[in-house]
Amino acid sequence: MAMTKNDTLSAFTMSMRKAMLEFKSFLRNKLKESNIDLTFEMLQVLIELWKKDGVNQQELANLLHKDKASLTYLIDNLSKRKLVQRFEDPNDRRNKIITLLPEGSRLQAVILPWIDEMYTVAGKDIPVQLIKDGILLFEKIQSNLNPSAHS
Amino acid sequence: MAMTKNDTLSAFTMSMRKAMLEFKSFLRNKLKESNIDLTFEMLQVLIELWKKDGVNQQELANLLHKDKASLTYLIDNLSKRKLVQRFEDPNDRRNKIITLLPEGSRLQAVILPWIDEMYTVAGKDIPVQLIKDGILLFEKIQSNLNPSAHS
DNA sequence: ATTTAATAGTTAAATATCAAACCAATTTGA
């Protein structure tokens, strides 16, 4: 049977979904091995804060392509675990600035090596140019599906 | 600053996430425009049933890379909407065979054109070979992260 | 043949996502 371009795209999205799940699964296993009670999504937030601490929820939502409502819950869950803290921005009291607590900072040295390992394992025997081509492909698809989004 | 291969992979996963969200968002908008009360995930199940009706939950879970527990809930929600029905397999009473109800079948003619449109829009000005290259890239990453998985 | 193991499905609990409604604070603009 002839495979149309749209059939290929259907296989593409399926395979993309599965690759995404493998990344998540890799990290979940690492966390579980060390009995760290964190989800992949909470980790995404922490990673952004390790790059730049003191960011408000909306900025985090934008960086992570998540809904601001999702961020409310994620910050709640990170706060419960005493990893981050909310502060009201004195310059604009609508904003809640999120900062790392000591335990949240401490985890960086433990977890970042796992992230690095994950990418090293995932990218084994793959030329970096292929990965860059993949990014360009994603960006083209994004702009096709949503021309108004200014990436 | 120099961008390492792992930095590129980090950008890759971010961009992949975003592309996935655009696909979901496109379909959600279509469904909403027509006031069809279905989620992207319920649609994934229907699409498999449109390809092959009368499949059990575990097979659906495997096809969609989902957990069997997720399928229980998805089938519950599709049943509530009178789109599918569970049957006990007489040959193996552990299995629940899922079949389309009339309304579930009827939706195919409405929704499949949207799926086709989604892929046509997404793939505009993209040579099919690039998409195939993307699939190979995903498969390589999958086997790197999870060598035991026999795709 | 009887015990053991594996498989399919359900349930519960915790978390995540999304849309919509909402509040408070700030910005715009007539």
Place this chain on the structure above:
DNA sequence: TCAAATTGGTTTGATATTTAACTATTAAAT
């Protein structure tokens, strides 16, 4: 300046995902 619009965050309700424990059924093994 004051009303309207925008922005950041929260809440609610519905759905999705994951893990783990559990039941029922079937298959495997000694």
